[in-house]
Amino acid sequence: MKIPPEEATDVENPELLFGIPLLIIGAxxxxxxxxxxxxxAAPKSKTEVAVxxxxxxxxxxxxxxxxxxxxxxxxxxxxxxxxxxALFKAAVIAQFFMHIMxxxxxxxxxE
Amino acid sequence: xxxxxxxxxxAVGAMPHVAPSHDGGGGHHDEPQRPAMNQxxxxxFFLSESFLFASLLVARFYLAGTSRExxxxxxxxxxxxxxxxxxxxxxLCEVSIAQGKRGAFLFYLFLTILxxxxxxxxxxxxxxxxxxxxxEPYGTAFFAMTGLHASHVISGVGMLGxxxxxxxxxxxxxxxxxxxxxxxxxxxxxxxxxxxxYPALYLIGA
Numbered sequence: 002m003k004i005p006p007e008e009a010t011d012v013e014n015p016e017l018l019f020g021i022p023l024l025i026i027g028a029x030x031x032x033x034x035x036x037x038x039x040x041x042a043a044p045k046s047k048t049e050v051a052v053x054x055x056x057x058x059x060x061x062x063x064x065x066x067x068x069x070x071x072x073x074x075x076x077x078x079x080x081x082x083x084x085x086x087a088l089f090k091a092a093v094i095a096q097f098f099m100h101i102m103x104x105x106x107x108x109x110x111x112e
Numbered sequence: 113x114x115x116x117x118x119x120x121x122x123a124v125g126a127m128p129h130v131a132p133s134h135d136g137g138g139g140h141h142d143e144p145q146r147p148a149m150n151q152x153x154x155x156x157f158f159l160s161e162s163f164l165f166a167s168l169l170v171a172r173f174y175l176a177g178t179s180r181e182x183x184x185x186x187x188x189x190x191x192x193x194x195x196x197x198x199x200x201x202x203x204l205c206e207v208s209i210a211q212g213k214r215g216a217f218l219f220y221l222f223l224t225i226l227x228x229x230x231x232x233x234x235x236x237x238x239x240x241x242x243x244x245x246x247x248e249p250y251g252t253a254f255f256a257m258t259g260l261h262a263s264h265v266i267s268g269v270g271m272l273g274x275x276x277x278x279x280x281x282x283x284x285x286x287x288x289x290x291x292x293x294x295x296x297x298x299x300x301x302x303x304x305x306x307x308x309x310y311p312a313l314y315l316i317g318a
Contacts, residue, residue, distance in 0.1 A: 055207065079311075079315060099297050
């Protein structure tokens with residue numbers, strides 16, 4: 002028997018059924034990671050600074066991905082917030098992983 | 113595709129910066145100018161690729177509007193997570209070689225390759241279980257976008273494999289690792305593309 006849309010519950014929605022626990026676990030993992038980063042001693046070497054920066058960027062990207070998934074399964078109008086989140090994620094990758102800002106310092110005459 | 117592969121090969125394999133020629137007869141640029149020119153060339157390559165991916169992104173909304181067919185949300189989130197983690201491992205690989213830590217460099221590089229293969233396998237599984245056809249508007253956009261992106265992932269895995277092979281043979285060092293940097297940047301670019309493709313294909317629309 003087909004269930005009318007108004008009678009359908011979240012239990013019949015697999016995205017919500019499996020997605021919410023996954024999101025909660027992911028959010029807890031992120032909290033633990035952030036706490037570890039913040040609680041640790043100040044980075045000493047250049048490597049530590051670089052690694053810590055990369056992990057922080059990753060935490061931000063993971064949080065944004067969880068956010069966009071949550072928005073997609075819980076909101077009806079998702080276009081604008083998802084585009085904003087995608088732009089944020091792209092900027093984080095370009096800045097922290099691809100080091101786009103280093104381009105302006107890479108003048109051939111100065112090297 | 114062939115052009116992209118050739119450009120990547122130029123960026124990585126037998127890089128002038130990796131194996132510099134001191135005879136002065138091969139290039140138009142002096143040795144000190146090469147790193148900056150390499151960087152600029154790589155970013156121009158990314159820019160040209162961006163137009164290609166952007167046109168597909170626009171085509172998706174032109175063909176199917178803001179609606180979409182049913183796709184496996186968990187699989188989409190899973191492969192997105194895999195690609196995200198691979199970006200971190202690629203970054204750690206670059207940091208490791210920049211500090212001269214060859215063991216960590218090879219470890220993170222190998223991990224990145226495994227994650228890249230896992231992503232491609234996930235896309236392949238998605239294709240085999242898709243509930244829509246290639247002839248439907250959304251299906252056309254979905255297969256074209258994921259197909260082109262997956263081809264870049266596969267070529268990226270090939271390039272990472274080449275760097276891994278060269279790394280095992282003792283190439284690259286803390287001072288001389290442009291080949292690693294270029295391929296890792298390319299990998300991040302592939303991730304940036306997916307950052308826009310994932311919501312467009314999996315999240316936007318109902």
